[in-house]
Amino acid sequence: MPEITLFDLSSKPKNFCWSYNPWKTRLQLNYKGINYKTEWLEYPEVAPKFKSLGLEPNPQDVNPTPYSIPTVIFHSDNKAIMDSKAIAEEIEKRYPTPTLPIDTPTREKLGENFKVVAGSLVPELVARVPRVLLNPTSREYFERTRAERFGMPLEEYEKKEGGEQAWDKAEKGLEAIAGMLKEKGGPFLDGSQVSFADFQVVGLLRFMEILHQSLYERITKTYPEFGKLYDASKQWLERDNH
Ligand SMILES: N[C@@H](CCC(=O)N[C@@H](CS)C(=O)NCC(=O)O)C(=O)O
Known part of the structure; x- marks a missing residue:
């Protein structure tokens, strides 16, 4: 059970x-x-x-x-x-074992940088969600509620604020997170110990990979540390559908 x-x-x-x-x-x-x-x-x-x-x-x-x-x-x-x-x-x-540290100094440090990345990339990602992933009832709900939130239809939001300008804004955060991943030797933010902070980053990478492989590759080609983190977490990404 x-x-x-x-x-x-x-x-x-x-x-x-x-x-x-x-x-x-x-x-x-x-x-x-x-x-x-x-x-x-x-x-x-x-x-x-x-x-x-x-x-x-x-x-x-x-x-x-x-x-x-x-x-x-x-x-x-x-x-x-x-x-x-x-x-x-x-x-x-x-379920304390195996341990997954949650409130670590690393997670605190990741916070602002993660916000910069995820926040900046919203216009680049959000319109793809209904196009690529949603069934009609969710699609209608998502397009309506997000258009209210952004003050315009999603496709317009994507055209106006997505693309290179979104990536430019994300750059500072991506660079900082890549630096954090290098600092303790990887593959995780705290070196060999995986923590909840890693799952924040891996979740975002997986989401981007699903929306379009090129989005994931744009990050991992510039910053291989992200790819190393992702590969080290692959075993926990396998079960995605039940
Ligand atoms: N900070 C929350 C965010 C949860 C969240 O906003 N989830 C979205 C989906 S990714 C949602 O359920 N949205 C429902 C809606 O838009 O009605 C968490 O980490 O759980």
């Missing part, structure tokens, strides 16, 4: 993990070898499902989306938790 249910986002042509937020949790579950199962939700199903589990919405200042993926249920006591960081802490508490 699976001990945990992981809620993840549906996709086409078949369900598999694509978004970098649920990847953080899935990487942790795979790393620890926990017996879990996945329940796939279309975007419009997320809020009703999590309300029915009795979850409180995300605080507005932390996440503009009230109900979000990843969310998990621990079946031993039916506890439901939303948000990858809160989930990570609870998993670490319940």
Whole structure:
């Protein structure tokens, strides 16, 4: 019997993990070898499902989306938790071995640089999500809610703010993270010990690779350290669809 249910986002042509937020949790579950199962939700199903589990919405200042993926249920006591960081802490508490350090100085240091990279690349990535991955009900929801957030249709946002200018803005953060990966010899940010901070980066790389191989390669060709981290984590990326 699976001990945990992981809620993840549906996709086409078949369900598999694509978004970098649920990847953080899935990487942790795979790393620890926990017996879990996945329940796939279309975007419009997320809020009703999590309300029915009795979850409180995300605080507005932390996440503009009230109900979000990843969310998990621990079946031993039916506890439901939303948000990858809160989930990570609870998993670490319940399944301490093998250890996955979470609140490390490295994660703190990664934070700002990661925000620069992920934030700058939004216009380069976001319009691809409905095009490449989403089924019609999620596609309609995603295009509508993101157009509201960015104040224009996604394709226009992509044309206006994506491309080279987005990569230029991301450069400083990419360089800093590559520097961090080199500092302790790799393949992980803390050298030979993998930590939750690594899964943040690996999740983003996997998301980009799924959207288009060239996006992933643009990073790993310039900064091979990212490729080394990715390769060292491949074993935990294998299970992506159940
Ligand atoms: N900081 C949160 C972010 C979660 C998040 O925003 N997830 C997105 C998918 S990647 C989501 O569920 N969005 C739901 C929506 O847009 O309605 C975490 O790490 O769990």
